Amino acid sequence: MAYASSHDDQEILARLRAAGTKERAFRDLLDKYSERLYWHIRRMVLSHEDAHDVLQNASIKIWKGIDGFREDSTLYTWLYRIASNEALTFLDQQRRRSLRTFEDFEIRMANKLVAEKGFNPHQAEWRLQHAIQSLPDKQQLVFQLRYFEEMTYEQIREVTGTSVGALKASYHHAVRKIETYLKEEKPL
Amino acid sequence: MASENEINRELKELNSSLSGISRRPPFERDQDFLDKLSGSLADSVRQNIQTEKKLETKRNISFPIWARGIAAAIMLMIPGSILYRWMNPETIERKMSRELRTLDAGSIENYLQQNSLEVDESGVSKLVAETNQWQANDEIASLSPDEIENYLKTYPPFEESQN
Numbered sequence: 001m002a003y004a005s006s007h008d009d010q011e012i013l014a015r016l017r018a019a020g021t022k023e024r025a026f027r028d029l030l031d032k033y034s035e036r037l038y039w040h041i042r043r044m045v046l047s048h049e050d051a052h053d054v055l056q057n058a059s060i061k062i063w064k065g066i067d068g069f070r071e072d073s074t075l076y077t078w079l080y081r082i083a084s085n086e087a088l089t090f091l092d093q094q095r096r097r098s099l100r101t102f103e104d105f106e107i108r109m110a111n112k113l114v115a116e117k118g119f120n121p122h123q124a125e126w127r128l129q130h131a132i133q134s135l136p137d138k139q140q141l142v143f144q145l146r147y148f149e150e151m152t153y154e155q156i157r158e159v160t161g162t163s164v165g166a167l168k169a170s171y172h173h174a175v176r177k178i179e180t181y182l183k184e185e186k187p188l
Numbered sequence: 189m190a191s192e193n194e195i196n197r198e199l200k201e202l203n204s205s206l207s208g209i210s211r212r213p214p215f216e217r218d219q220d221f222l223d224k225l226s227g228s229l230a231d232s233v234r235q236n237i238q239t240e241k242k243l244e245t246k247r248n249i250s251f252p253i254w255a256r257g258i259a260a261a262i263m264l265m266i267p268g269s270i271l272y273r274w275m276n277p278e279t280i281e282r283k284m285s286r287e288l289r290t291l292d293a294g295s296i297e298n299y300l301q302q303n304s305l306e307v308d309e310s311g312v313s314k315l316v317a318e319t320n321q322w323q324a325n326d327e328i329a330s331l332s333p334d335e336i337e338n339y340l341k342t343y344p345p346f347e348e349s350q351n
Contacts, residue, residue, distance in 0.1 A: 023234070030226035038225060039213050048218070059229045060236050117216040125214035128206070147203075148211055168195050175202040 008032070009075040016066050026063060033076075034059075036149075037083045043129070043144055044087040044137075046112040058086040073158035080149070081159045084141055091137055109133050124182075131181035135174050142167055143174040 012032070015025035037058065042051035061082050069078060098105040113119065113130055120126055132140055138160075145151045145159060146167075153164045160167070251259075 023230075026233070027226065027230045030229050034226040034229055035222055038222070042215060043213055048215075048221075056229060056232050056236075059233050063233050063237065116214075118214070123214065124209045125212075128209050129214060147206070148213075168192075168199070172195065172199060172202070175199070175206070179202060179205050 013066075013069075013071075013075055026066075029062075029079075030059065033079055037079060040080065040144065040149065041083055041087045043132070043148065044084075044140065045090055046109060046116070046133075050090065054086050054090050055083070058083045061086065074155075077151075077155050077158035080145070080151075081161075084145075084159055088137055088141065106134070127182060128178065131178040134181060135177060138162075139170050139174045139177075142170045143178070146171050 012025050012029050015021040016029065018025075034055070038051060038055050041054045041058070042048065045051050045054055062079060065082070069075070073081070094108075095105045098108060110130065110133060113126070113133060114121075132143060135143065141160065142156060142162075145156045146153075151159070153167050156162075156167050157164050162170070
């Protein structure tokens with residue numbers, strides 16, 4: 001996957017910081033990243049409606065936080081950090097709601113996946129999605145960023161704030177679990 | 189503990205086991221939605237920020253400091269005066285005595301009955317006597333020394349008139 005050229009991001013960032021060009025630059029930023037952020041969130045929360053809501057909240061936080069962005073990380077990983085945190089918060093809220101209603105969160109998420117249009121339990125891509133859902137949230141996030149977004153561990157470190165060593169171990173466990181899951185060919 | 193090289197080699201092997209699987213998300217792609225995504229997001233962010241600003245402006249409508257001071261004083265005075273009037277026993281006593289002084293014996297009796305106050309006859313007559321005494325005191329207090337002298341001549345004290 002091609003990464004955003006940092007030159008473009010620097011230019012967008014400069015325009016975002018100038019009052020006169022802020023709104024236009026924000027649109028350009030969303031033009032560039034919204035679809036990728038949408039798919040990143042969608043893979044975590046599964047349903048389109050939830051992904052759209054989470055992305056909206058993330059966009060508002062990006063707009064509000066851009067003035068305070070200190071460039072400790074790249075703009076690209078900063079955006080992913082906000083999107084990931086929003087998705088994790090959303091999942092956490094859903095999990096707590098499930099606890100209150102005595103509903104099994106994992107079953108609920110699996111049902112969401114099965115209810116997706118075009119779902120095919122025999123197709124490898126869907127089986128992989130199901131396997132990813134069985135991972136703990138943080139492991140899931142690391143796997144998504146490494147496998148789908150093809151981020152380097154250093155970039156994932158910027159997104160998650162976890163050390164590279166811990167990330168490697170996390171990714172290793174995630175892949176092992178997914179591999180076992182796919183080999184077992186459990187019925188979905 | 190495994191070295192970094194070992195971990196990397198292991199990861200490569202593990203990655204290759206997933207290599208046959210497409211990285212494109214299997215979810216249905218609504219191209220129309222995706223085409224409009226950034227525009228609709230920018231619009232909703234702008235609307236959200238505008239709504240927040242309006243709410244903040246409403247919250248921050250400011251009055252001059254002296255107006256706030258007056259408002260605060262009034263707000264404190266109203267409950268304060270009510271509390272003072274109704275909670276201060278001395279005031280209640282004074283109010284009661286003022287009301288009682290304007291009543292005759294029959295009215296006092298009615299008042300006691302209406303308010304279900306149980307006072308026996310001697311109690312009522314005591315109240316009436318006290319009320320009359322207050323009335324007399326008030327009357328005397330409003331007179332000049334000459335008038336008091338005339339008053340005493342016209343209405344001599346009970347013991348004197350007995351004599």
